[in-house]
Amino acid sequence: MRRMNAERVVSDLRELAARTSTPDGAQRLAWGPVWRDAREWFGGKVAELGLRVETDSAGNNWVTLPGASPKTVIVGSHLDSVPNGGWLDGTLGVVAGLEALRIYAGATPPVTLRLVDWADEEGARFGRSLLGSAAAAGALKIDDVRELKDRQGTRLVDALAENGVALDRMLDARDELKRIDARAYLELHIEQGPVLESMQKATGVVLGTFGVERHMIRFTGQAAHSGSTPIPMRRDAFLAAAQTALECREIGLRHSKPTPGDAVVCTVGIVNVEPKIVTAVPGVCEISLDQRALSAEVLAAMLRDAKAAAARAAQANNVTVEWRELWRINPRPFDEALVRLCEEAVREETGDAPRLPSGPLHDAAEMVPHMPAVMMFAYSSNGLSHCKEEDTPGPHLETTIRAYLRLVQKTIAHVARQ
Numbered sequence: 001m002r003r004m005n006a007e008r009v010v011s012d013l014r015e016l017a018a019r020t021s022t023p024d025g026a027q028r029l030a031w032g033p034v035w036r037d038a039r040e041w042f043g044g045k046v047a048e049l050g051l052r053v054e055t056d057s058a059g060n061n062w063v064t065l066p067g068a069s070p071k072t073v074i075v076g077s078h079l080d081s082v083p084n085g086g087w088l089d090g091t092l093g094v095v096a097g098l099e100a101l102r103i104y105a106g107a108t109p110p111v112t113l114r115l116v117d118w119a120d121e122e123g124a125r126f127g128r129s130l131l132g133s134a135a136a137a138g139a140l141k142i143d144d145v146r147e148l149k150d151r152q153g154t155r156l157v158d159a160l161a162e163n164g165v166a167l168d169r170m171l172d173a174r175d176e177l178k179r180i181d182a183r184a185y186l187e188l189h190i191e192q193g194p195v196l197e198s199m200q201k202a203t204g205v206v207l208g209t210f211g212v213e214r215h216m217i218r219f220t221g222q223a224a225h226s227g228s229t230p231i232p233m234r235r236d237a238f239l240a241a242a243q244t245a246l247e248c249r250e251i252g253l254r255h256s257k258p259t260p261g262d263a264v265v266c267t268v269g270i271v272n273v274e275p276k277i278v279t280a281v282p283g284v285c286e287i288s289l290d291q292r293a294l295s296a297e298v299l300a301a302m303l304r305d306a307k308a309a310a311a312r313a314a315q316a317n318n319v320t321v322e323w324r325e326l327w328r329i330n331p332r333p334f335d336e337a338l339v340r341l342c343e344e345a346v347r348e349e350t351g352d353a354p355r356l357p358s359g360p361l362h363d364a365a366e367m368v369p370h371m372p373a374v375m376m377f378a379y380s381s382n383g384l385s386h387c388k389e390e391d392t393p394g395p396h397l398e399t400t401i402r403a404y405l406r407l408v409q410k411t412i413a414h415v416a417r418q
């Protein structure tokens with residue numbers, strides 16, 4: 001086993017950023033020429049280890065270092081970026097995974113180590129995030145994405161074909177994943193939020209990805225003249241919506257515990273008022289509500305409370321209320337044993353092991369139903385991501401990479417004992 005080298009990971013990341021960015025940021029948009037170039041660069045690095053890249057039916061790239069046992073530890077993330085994206089989002093996990101391979105390459109590790117570069121995690125071009133990992137997880141519904149087009153009018157099916165991927169064969173990646181005796185999935189990622197920075201911590205242990213309840217709430221009253229209708233006689237749909245929005249914030253605060261791992265979030269991001277005339281009482285008002293929590297019970301309670309609050313607000317304003325579900329996903333808590341190993345690794349490297357949930361979804365969420373998984377986060381400067389300003393300060397970056405490589409070593413030893 002070779003010594004880990006975090007500086008080499010950072011210099012590889014800088015090399016990749018220089019090769020695939022403009023002054024506006026990273027341009028590794030999935031299925032396009034810059035992304036292919038990033039993958040070609042990556043293939044070159046893999047070849048230096050005497051290994052090679054294999055592509056599954058969904059376009060995910062895999063590198064296998066066979067061990068003494070077929071039991072497998074998977075490391076990885078994604079090389080694609082949003083347009084004008086950051087240099088670390090996705091690449092950090094892939095390039096740190098490459099260093100994990102370097103540590104063990106040339107010898108036979110006790111268990112098999114596989115590195116994955118998931119295809120099209122961002123969904124920035126066609127609108128479907130986690131495309132490659134969802135296909136491998138069997139969660140992708142092909143008919144939901146069949147008609148997708150990018151802004152130029154290029155069809156997803158054609159962009160895939162250009163990259164040697166057949167849309168109707170993408171789910172074969174599920175059988176390919178099932179053939180792996182996967183015992184752990186470890187993903188390192190930049191936090192993309194301000195929590196670690198607010199705690200002044202370089203590295204965090206991720207407890208899981210938030211569940212989401214996303215709804216439209218429509219209040220219907222009666223539009224009326226703003227001059228002639230006395231306040232007590234109005235049926236003002238906006239006021240009912242506004243009361244509901246304020247109450248939802250209180251519900252979120254009530255269900256949050258002070259530890260960052262137990263915080264929840266909720267957002268009213270859309271307000272549509274009709275008839276939208278300065279001299280009319282609003283007869284209809286529709287708001288969106290996006291609620292997120294790591295605990296399924298807490299998320300369900302938040303939704304129940306919000307429905308009760310909306311009903312009260314509707315009654316108080318003499319309007320009716322209807323709910324329409326837009327999208328929902330269950331929380332994906334990570335594996336307890338791997339979370340403990342992750343805590344050990346982070347504590348040994350940094351002296352502390354802050355725990356936090358992930359608000360954004362990640363490829364790791366797709367692996368949760370199939371194998372024990374965990375993620376580690378690196379500090380995000382100013383909480384910024386998906387932009388050229390995205391950064392982790394150098395010392396924090398190297399510390400986090402070392403903590404992650406420790407986690408890989410601990411997990412290999414843990415799986416070898418199984």
Ligand SMILES: [Zn+2]
Nearest residue numbers: 089090121189
């Ligand atoms: Zn990412």
